[in-house]
Amino acid sequence: MTNGGLFAGTGAFYARFRPGYPKVFFDDVIRRFGLDGSGRLLDLGCGTGQLTIPLAGHGTEAVGMDPEPDMLTEAAQHAAAGKVGNVTWVRGGSADLSRQPGRFRLVTMGRSFHWMDREQVLRTLADTVEDRGGLVIADDGCLARSTTPWQHIIEGCSTSS
Template identity: 45%
Template sequence: MTWEWDATLYAGSAAHYARGRLPYPAALGTAFAAELGLDGTERLLDVGCGPGSLTLLLAPYFAEAVGLDADADMLREAARPGTGNCRWVHRRAEELPAGLGRFRLITFAQSFHWLDRPRVAATARGMLAPGGVLAHVHAATHEGAEGSVPRAAIAELVRKHLGSVRRAGRGVLPDGTPGGEAEIYRAAGFAGPRRFEVPGPVVTRSLDEVVDSVFSLSSAAPHLFGDRRGEFEGELRQLLREASPAGTFTERFREIAVDLWTPVTRGC
């Protein structure tokens, strides 16, 4: 069966996402500004913004930053900092353009794979202002590439409670999330990509932050455990205490890669 999005995809995950995902580094905002010559006079649209992790980072480089997400709880988390030039829109990406206007930069950060990708990419192309760019941000902010967090054991614990097939909302993703976004962007009328990268940091995380990172995942969202959530969390915390009695963990995160796509100019 073909997986279809539903509103429970990240149900109950918003606060865990905000606490358990590593913030995007300031260097990423600096790199965007340098690559695109941002001067604070234009507009940003962050599609699938979640709790505003990227929106809030990039907002100072724009006159207005619009974060769009289908999960109202995520947007409530995003609105907490109260950044003056941010606007939060509760809609699915498939509802774009939704009267939002045109943008210098449209970003997809850890969100594009959840969407009707051909449809959204084509719509986004039409929402770019002259000289506008679409950015696909490749990042993994929930876990590091290596470190002392026992990620393999955590994955096994999730499988013990939820089964061997990856869960996602009310459905399953036996083959994981789709790739091949380059072909989709090109088919939608984009050229590129031009890539830049920002190094990933080495961070120390608390036991609570690691727990939050697990519940931030669609494949381990709190609602999936039903009335066994407390049992799962108890086993997860015990596993982590055994791995680190001090309750601290170190992880080295992967570099963040950004692919910049520009619309192809179509002749008459």
């Protein structure tokens, strides 16, 4: 059992039923951010590793961070099964972001940003992401028809490469 958080005990279900991301998405991220096998990657709110594992081979190190131990256990099992060995799994939430030493070429958040203190996270990431790096917020919602304040802010950001 876990710490009794909202997602306690759901790791196996996430790993089995949570939709992944299409290859074209990963190809675009790799191209846009020049992921050439160098640089560090951080997946904040990584869940069972749907972003972490496919991107890990495009950096020297990937860090998957999630507050739910059950999610990290599933993620580590899937990484091992796929022979992905350059991932460090870290228990923590967005409030623990400042504990991650160093800088990252790319930070990803898949279906997790809405759970975070968004202003605090973006402030912290401003000092964490390399100058030529970036942030990817992947979600199922349509940002073109944003409805929440944080979506309006993202909508105002440039998406050009």
